[in-house]
Amino acid sequence: MRPRSEEPRSKECLVASPELSVIIPVHNESANIAPLCGRLLPVLNRITARWEVIFVDDGSRDDTMDRIRSLSQGEPRIGAVSFSRNFGKEVAIAAGLDHARGDAVVIMDADLQHPPEMIETFVERWKEGYLMVYGQRTDRSDETRVKRGFAHLFYRLFARFGEIALPEGAGDFRLIDRKGVEVLRTLGEKARFSKGLYAWIGFRSIGVPFVVEERLHGTTKWSFRKLFRFAFDGIAAFSTVPLRVWTYIGFLISFLSIATAFYFLVRTLLFGTDLPGFPSLIVSVMFFSGIQLMSLGIVGEYVGRIFAEVKRRPLYVVQERLGGAAEVSASLV
Ligand code: UDP
Ligand code: MG
Numbered sequence: 201m202r203p204r205s206e207e208p209r210s211k212e213c214l215v216a217s218p219e220l221s222v223i224i225p226v227h228n229e230s231a232n233i234a235p236l237c238g239r240l241l242p243v244l245n246r247i248t249a250r251w252e253v254i255f256v257d258d259g260s261r262d263d264t265m266d267r268i269r270s271l272s273q274g275e276p277r278i279g280a281v282s283f284s285r286n287f288g289k290e291v292a293i294a295a296g297l298d299h300a301r302g303d304a305v306v307i308m309d310a311d312l313q314h315p316p317e318m319i320e321t322f323v324e325r326w327k328e329g330y331l332m333v334y335g336q337r338t339d340r341s342d343e344t345r346v347k348r349g350f351a352h353l354f355y356r357l358f359a360r361f362g363e364i365a366l367p368e369g370a371g372d373f374r375l376i377d378r379k380g381v382e383v384l385r386t387l388g389e390k391a392r393f394s395k396g397l398y399a400w401i402g403f404r405s406i407g408v409p410f411v412v413e414e415r416l417h418g419t420t421k422w423s424f425r426k427l428f429r430f431a432f433d434g435i436a437a438f439s440t441v442p443l444r445v446w447t448y449i450g451f452l453i454s455f456l457s458i459a460t461a462f463y464f465l466v467r468t469l470l471f472g473t474d475l476p477g478f479p480s481l482i483v484s485v486m487f488f489s490g491i492q493l494m495s496l497g498i499v500g501e502y503v504g505r506i507f508a509e510v511k512r513r514p515l516y517v518v519q520e521r522l523g524g525a526a527e528v529s530a531s532l533v
Contacts, residue, residue, distance in 0.1 A: 218252040223296030227258040229310040231417035240316040259286030279523025290392035299525040314373040322375035335373035336407035361441040393434040446495040
């Protein structure tokens with residue numbers, strides 16, 4: 201670790217070239233900003249004086265941005281990027297990566313569920329040569345049974361069909377070396393599934409177990425619908441199995457229907473017809489319409505994604521930048 205008693209630096213110098221950037225996506229987290237900084241800043245000061253904190257205000261409708269602004273006035277190492285509306289946490293992380301200047305970048309939540317003290321361990325691992333250090337939650341007992349069940353199902357599906365291995369329990373709380381950040385920034389996907397992207401870029405990685413704490417103020421910003429959407433985005437972004445599996449199912453069903461036709465043919469030839477066949481007709485028509493609608497829906501999901509990508513809209517729209525984040529704005533749109 202860098203000795204803390206180095207030559208005294210001016211504030212301008214500290215702001216100019218941070219060693220460690222901390223990105224915090226915030227959406228209506230007004231009550232959490234001050235307690236978070238109260239715990240985070242001492243940790244950062246223990247690690248290095250050359251740190252910066254970048255809040256990404258994801259279209260908050262409360263006074264989150266005012267709180268950040270007043271903190272930023274007293275401490276220029278606290279900066280912010282504020283979106284013109286709510287773009288979602290994944291996009292907020294992407295914006296944070298665009299604006300962070302540190303040699304290492306830490307991503308964490310604002311609600312103190314990610315203990316700031318862990319960053320010291322992250323940095324130690326980073327100095328040992330790991331380019332990606334992720335927090336790995338050891339238990340999910342804070343979540344409801346249903347949510348846990350779905351999370352487990354999701355990881356199983358992903359492990360089975362996804363193109364990459366996703367370490368279970370690893371979330372967004374992590375440290376990424378500048379090298380990894382630059383690679384992540386080149387991935388301009390619109391339907392972002394960060395967990396998948398972190399794993400996709402590879403690099404020497406290590407997990408550090410941690411216990412997720414209770415949310416300090418407010419409630420979770422993820423509805424069940426949002427989580428489901430997110431899980432589907434994850435699978436669709438890293439697997440084409442849902443698209444391809446219909447070929448096999450279609451083939452199997454066609455084969456079965458030919459076999460059934462043969463069976464009926466032989467039976468009619470041998471024993472004559474004994475029932476008008478109306479029920480079986482209705483059943484098969486319904487069955488096939490169902491299959492067709494489902495497969496059309498799956499194709500639609502992917503076509504929708506292609507549409508979103510080809511529109512080439514920017515990932516986010518910035519309304520305001522504060523502190524260090526304002527300095528990098530020139531190089532960005
Ligand atoms: N968040 C965000 N945009 C959103 C939803 C959430 O920036 O649309 C932020 C939120 O302020 C928090 C982090 O993402 O800092 C994690 O959100 P939350 O605690 O609600 O998620 P959970 O911990 O329940 O997964
Ligand atoms: Mg939370």
